Structures are given as C-alpha cells and as structure tokens.
Amino acid sequence: MKLPSSYYLDEDVVFIAKDLLGKLFLTNIEGALTGGIFTETEAYKGMEDRACHAFGGRRTKRNDALYEEGGISYVYLCYGLHYLFNIVTNSKDTPHAVLIRAIKPVIGIDTMIKRRKREKDLTAGPGSLSQALGINLSHNKLSLVGDKIWIEEGEKPAEILATPRIGVEYAKEDALLPYRFVVSSNKAI
DNA sequence: CGTACGATCTGCT
DNA sequence: GCAGATCGTACGA
Numbered sequence A: 001m002k003l004p005s006s007y008y009l010d011e012d013v014v015f016i017a018k019d020l021l022g023k024l025f026l027t028n029i030e031g032a033l034t035g036g037i038f039t040e041t042e043a044y045k046g047m048e049d050r051a052c053h054a055f056g057g058r059r060t061k062r063n064d065a066l067y068e069e070g071g072i073s074y075v076y077l078c079y080g081l082h083y084l085f086n087i088v089t090n091s092k093d094t095p096h097a098v099l100i101r102a103i104k105p106v107i108g109i110d111t112m113i114k115r116r117k118r119e120k121d122l123t124a125g126p127g128s129l130s131q132a133l134g135i136n137l138s139h140n141k142l143s144l145v146g147d148k149i150w151i152e153e154g155e156k157p158a159e160i161l162a163t164p165r166i167g168v169e170y171a172k173e174d175a176l177l178p179y180r181f182v183v184s185s186n187k188a189i
Numbered sequence B: 001c002g003t004a005c006g007a008t009c010t011g012c013t
Numbered sequence C: 001g002c003a004g005a006t007c008g009t010a011c012g013a
Helices: A005-009 A013-020 A107-114 A126-133 A170-176
Strands: A022-027 A033-043 A073-078 A082-089 A095-107 A148-151 A160-163 A180-183
Touching: A005 A082, A013 A033, A013 A082, A013 A095, A022 A082, A022 A095, A022 A126, A033 A107, A073 A126, A082 A126, A095 A107, A095 A126, A107 A126
Parallel strands: none
Antiparallel strands: A022 A033, A022 A148, A033 A095, A033 A180, A073 A082, A082 A095, A160 A180
16 A cells, blocks of 8 residues: 555654654666665754755755655765665655665565675665665656655564664764664664 | 765775 | 765855
C-alpha cells in the first residue's frame, strides 16, 4: 500500500523521520523496480535548523523543492559526485525534509549490483543508495505518490536509536540535536 | 565572472 | 586512517 500524500503533511518532521524506519522505499526507474527498507534517516527542520539548507529562510535554485508542499523529493548533488535524496514534508513554505541515509536492499538486488558495480554495501549511505536506486538530479521535485518513486507501509522496527546527525559539525549547537534515527538490530549498545 | 566548497565514497596505506 | 575524486551551486567582486 502506497503511503497517501497526507502522510507527508505532518508538521513534525522529526516524528516522520523516525516513523519512516521499517517502511518500504521503492523506485521504478529506467524500467527496473528497486527498493528496500528504511534503516537510517535524518530530520532537517526548516529555517530554524542550522544544519538545514533552508536555514534562516535561505532559498535558492537548488533548495527550492524544500519550500513546496510536502510529498515530493528533494535531490541535490553533494561533493560533485553523489546525489542525496530527501523527502520534503509539512505544508508549503515550511522547508522540512528527511534525508535518507541507508536502506536494507530487498527488491531488484541484481539491478542494484549492476548500478553499483559491486555486491556489498549496495545502499549503506546516502550517496550509494541513490546510485543503487537509479536516483539523479532529474528526480528532484518528483511526487512521492507518483509511479517513479514512492513509499509503502512496512513493519515497525522493535528498537530505534536516536543520535546526532552525521557530517553537520558546522551547524554549531544544532549539530547535537538527536535528529538521526537508526534501526538497532543488535540490542546491546 | 571567478572561486571555494559540500548532509560522501572509495581505494590505497 | 586518509587523500583524492568531481561539479553544480552559492556567493562575493
């Protein structure tokens, strides 16, 4: 069951980031169906969040998708060679988003291996999972209730861990916020 | 117009 | 553990 567009309108992006864990992320790109279970996400909480591209109301060509109504994608190029995929949430002009950092490969694994040119760590980071799923800049601002990229209901994981986000040291005090969520497969931590 | 840099990944040491 | 890859975008002149 594809998640309805209303799911993405929730005002609490931190809740959504956590709630997405266990759900199924699917793409149908270049004739291949690929997908997996969300295992790692991060919330970016709009203009008030120093780590967010829309901090302080910053609005540019690149981050324009963030200001649209929730339920579309925000894809951008990072370090000149990785496409990072985000889910835009909340209402128009509230630039909230969830960065997908990792999924567990489930569907179309052979396609992912071809795209990644390796068999291990197919979707273990934000850049690599985009490559495995065939996501690039042309998939920016795409509806998540369309037929190219969408999300389906899944099983809620038993244990979820909240930690600070990765790679956002520049965000000062906001770098410490527990906005990163991971499925903890082993109980001992 | 020119320059600096990034929500990263990989392969080699 | 670390450096190099690689380029669209942001921002200042």
